[in-house]
Amino acid sequence: MKFRIFKQVPKLIFGENSIERLDELLPEKKENDYYIYVIDDYFQTESLIINFLNIDKNDHLIYFPATKKEPTTDQIDDYKKMILKKYSNKLPISVIGIGGGSSMDVAKAISVMLCNDGSSREYQGWDLPKNEGIYKVGIPTIAGSGSEASRTAVLMGKDRKFGINSDYSMFNAIILDSNLIKSVPKDQRFYSGMDCYIHCVESLEGTMINELSKGIADKALSLCTDVFTKNSKNDMLITASYLGGVSIVNSEVGICHALSYGLSLELDYRHGYANCIVFNVLHEYYGEHVNLFKKMLLDHDITLPTNVCSSLDDVAIERMVDMTLLMDRPLTNALGDNWREILTRDKIRDLYLAM
Numbered sequence: 399m400k401f402r403i404f405k406q407v408p409k410l411i412f413g414e415n416s417i418e419r420l421d422e423l424l425p426e427k428k429e430n431d432y433y434i435y436v437i438d439d440y441f442q443t444e445s446l447i448i449n450f451l452n453i454d455k456n457d458h459l460i461y462f463p464a465t466k467k468e469p470t471t472d473q474i475d476d477y478k479k480m481i482l483k484k485y486s487n488k489l490p491i492s493v494i495g496i497g498g499g500s501s502m503d504v505a506k507a508i509s510v511m512l513c514n515d516g517s518s519r520e521y522q523g524w525d526l527p528k529n530e531g532i533y534k535v536g537i538p539t540i541a542g543s544g545s546e547a548s549r550t551a552v553l554m555g556k557d558r559k560f561g562i563n564s565d566y567s568m569f570n571a572i573i574l575d576s577n578l579i580k581s582v583p584k585d586q587r588f589y590s591g592m593d594c595y596i597h598c599v600e601s602l603e604g605t606m607i608n609e610l611s612k613g614i615a616d617k618a619l620s621l622c623t624d625v626f627t628k629n630s631k632n633d634m635l636i637t638a639s640y641l642g643g644v645s646i647v648n649s650e651v652g653i654c655h656a657l658s659y660g661l662s663l664e665l666d667y668r669h670g671y672a673n674c675i676v677f678n679v680l681h682e683y684y685g686e687h688v689n690l691f692k693k694m695l696l697d698h699d700i701t702l703p704t705n706v707c708s709s710l711d712d713v714a715i716e717r718m719v720d721m722t723l724l725m726d727r728p729l730t731n732a733l734g735d736n737w738r739e740i741l742t743r744d745k746i747r748d749l750y751l752a753m
């Protein structure tokens with residue numbers, strides 16, 4: 399098999415309080431240069447982040463409402479329009495994304511879209527942007543999504559949830575500061591942490607795995623499992639999140655992600671939460687990993703909803719099935735080239751109805 403060119407974020411600062419070193423990663427400003435900051439709106443009232451940033455009057459600050467819903471293509475197009483208007487088409491010299499997966503994905507998407515014509519809708523897919531984006535820095539404040547390592551910026555469109563998957567969507571530099579994830583609420587820490595757990599399982603159990611990504615995913619899975627079954631150390635979780643992201647850059651996600659996109663599309667569920675609901679019914683595909691997941695649910699006193707599709711009509715369910723069927727690469731990774739014979743429309747519908 400011909401493997402993908404392995405790409406990684408080229409610059410990384412690791413360690414507690416490393417956010418204080420952000421300046422070391424940013425290009426120096428000349429007159430009228432500016433940065434764009436995309437920050438999870440949780441930090442609008444929480445001074446943990448803002449005190450460390452040297453934001454000057456020329457910079458533009460976006461507080462992204464990450465807890466409300468997943469970022470949309472319309473939001474990205476609006477941000478792009480607004481930035482180009484405000485700065486008379488002068489581009490920023492850096493975009494800095496600080497938050498969970500959604501806020502980091504917004505930063506990535508803005509960076510790419512400021513250098514590529516048209517709507518972000520046109521770039522949802524694989525390797526579609528033609529021009530490199532603005533230099534960008536990612537700083538996770540919730541661990542698990544792996545967005546800090548990945549080559550995707552996932553956006554919700556009108557009828558589909560899809561990433562801008564491109565080398566140009568990768569951050570140029572990241573900061574992994576475990577101090578920033580310490581105040582994440584327990585449930586959110588679990589759902590987002592399980593996103594990492596599921597990345598590792600899907601990578602390891604997929605057909606696109608190789609020894610390199612296996613080595614990375616194995617380590618990420620053992621760290622993530624330790625965090626949720628033994629000792630919950632923030633340094634371990636932030637490392638697991640990053641390594642889980644790196645492993646899928648060099649392999650692919652699988653059935654859980656393919657199905658969770660449908661749930662997010664129709665029920666507005668956040669990514670980590672949707673993944674947990676799906677993974678819970680995937681025992682026939684991911685066996686022991688699902689058993690351990692169920693144990694972790696119990697240990698952390700997390701109760702998932704049941705019968706989640708009961709409020710949806712047949713048309714909505716069929717849209718979810720259609721959404722899943724678009725996920726060719728994850729499903730090829732999970733089940734091989736003949737995945738359509740295994741994961742039929744009926745099978746996908748049954749899985750949704752079992753959630």
Ligand SMILES: [Fe+2]
Nearest residue numbers: 543593597655
């Ligand atoms: Fe994910």
